[in-house]
Amino acid sequence: MNQPLVTKNAPVSDRVCDAMAVSLRGCEELIPQEDWQRKLVRSEEKGVPLRIKFGLDPTAPDIHLGHTVVFNKLRQLQQLGHTVIPLIGDFTTMIGDPSGRNTTRPPLTREQIEANAKTYFDQIRLVLDMDRAEVRYNSEWSDPLGARGMIQLAARYTVARMMERDDFHKRFTEGRPISVHEFLYPLMQGYDSVALKSDLELGGTDQKFNLLMGRHLQQEYGQEPQCILTMPLLEGLDGVEKMSKSKNNYIGITEDANTMFAKVMSISDTLMWRWYTLLSFRAESDIAQLKSEVEGGRNPRDAKVALAKEITARFHDARAADAAEQDFVNRSKGGIPDDIPEVRLSGAPLGIAVLLKQAGLAPSTSEANRLIDGGGVRVDSAAISDKALKLPAGTYVVQVGKRKFARVTLA
Known part of the structure; x- marks a missing residue:
């Protein structure tokens, strides 16, 4: 994990130090840390919030806890006073994101995209303050770009650099087809950063190439390049594979409280601490104290119950979390829940x-x-x-x- 950076020659305020700590908590990479610190200092001095971009390709309507790892970070940065920009990739989704895939991703229709986007927003509200967010759609600038603009954009990146990307390289060496339009996806995602003048872009570790593209294109267009912050992919209930609905190792954020609580309780004691880091809003010092108590002999079940209640209360409420805990206790004793269908x-x-x-x-x-x-x-x-x-x-x-x-x- 990265550690907060404070340069000796440029002392910064406690507020900036705290913002760096928030930014780095649980993250995989913050590139480059020095630039992000400078942006935070400038934001504090001028009283101007930073612009933080997160792209959403609504390829499926349901959100699970794995998706919320990045949303949680956005929430933390939003609470620091910065402008969070959930960007719906209604244009890029019609291209299809090739990230991490061995085959061409089928594009969605506009009707599918609009339906999924609505469902996304309904669920994202459970984490982010959408009333304070700047919601954008990349068709706003991508559609007007036209054929001429697309060709001019493509001229700002080389095929050789594009083929450095792991998934493209692997498919090429294995003789699997790569459609030309797939090269446009990272270019268009990078151009989104130019259009939004973003200071920071968040994404999963599998999006690093696309995020760096944004930095490159901003420099090409004479802008200050954004920083990038990648978050780890959350392991699912099995503790091995990344959380995925297709692998049935997920917790949907709209699942009922009893199911949500019970699923959290089913994870291993080891995985619990990683979930605490990536999903909990408790202070890191509180989590460290709890872990120390468990290592000192306290039943790890107590810590897991606390995590299950926190997560359940976030997406339902405290009363539902308490009831879910009691339901779990009843089931554990072989009892019958009160509210069975x-x-x-x-x-x-x-x-x-x-x-x-x-x-x-x-x-x-x-x-x-x-x-x-x-x-x-x-x-x-x-x-x-x-x-x-x-x-x-x-x-x-x-x-x-x-x-x-x-x-x-x-x-």
Whole structure:
């Protein structure tokens, strides 16, 4: 991790030192630190907030905790008084971001982009103060650029430099196709920084090439180059792969409070501390004290509960977090949660696998049978091992795994 930089020849105020500490907390890289410190000093002296850009390509409508690592940093910088600019890449999304991909990313339609953007904003409000943010769309300047402007922009970067990018280089050496339009994506993202005159751009570590492009193009256009701040990719619930919906190791920020709390409680004790650094708003000194207490013998479960409650309260409220904790305790003791869904089915007597599928507790009868074989299915607290079981008419509390429940009335 980077450490706050304070030059001997240019002493800075406590406020700038604090801003540097906030900027560096949990970050992977801040490039270059000296320039960012100078920008902070100038901002304080002139009373002019810095412009902080974060590009959003709404390729999917749902946001998970992994996405919020960068949003949390934006929130911290926003609270320091700087201008946060969530930039919707409605133009660049129609090109398709090739970052980290071995194949060409399919572009989205404008209708898909607009629908996803609306959902993004509804969710981002749970982290950022959108009333104080400067929301922009890059079609504002990209559409008017036209063919002539696009050619002039492309002349400011070389193919050789573009091929230094890892994903392009790998695809080229493996003989995989690279479409010419994919070279336009980093150019257009960099041009966004020129249009916005950004002082700092945030992104994940996988976006470093594109962020540096912004610095290069700002210099080409005679502007002071932006600094770049990259944040690590958050490991998901498994503690191995980055958080991803496709890998089913994620926590969606719109998930219900009980599920959110229970998922946080499922992570390893080791992963918990990394999540504290990247997701918690607690002071680093408080986290260090908590970690010291755990290393001294305190139950790590206490620290995990505190993290689960903080995250759950952020996206719901304190009351919901308290209720989720109690629900988790009830489930841990084998109890039945208070607010389980009610399901009415017909066709008694009904096979247990079919019942699980129709009740929404299993995606298919084959998966239901697999769950039964694994000992993960209970009816009225009794474990079920007979896949041929048929339930007569009546009301049953059906449980799958530790967290899925339904009160099924079968007629």
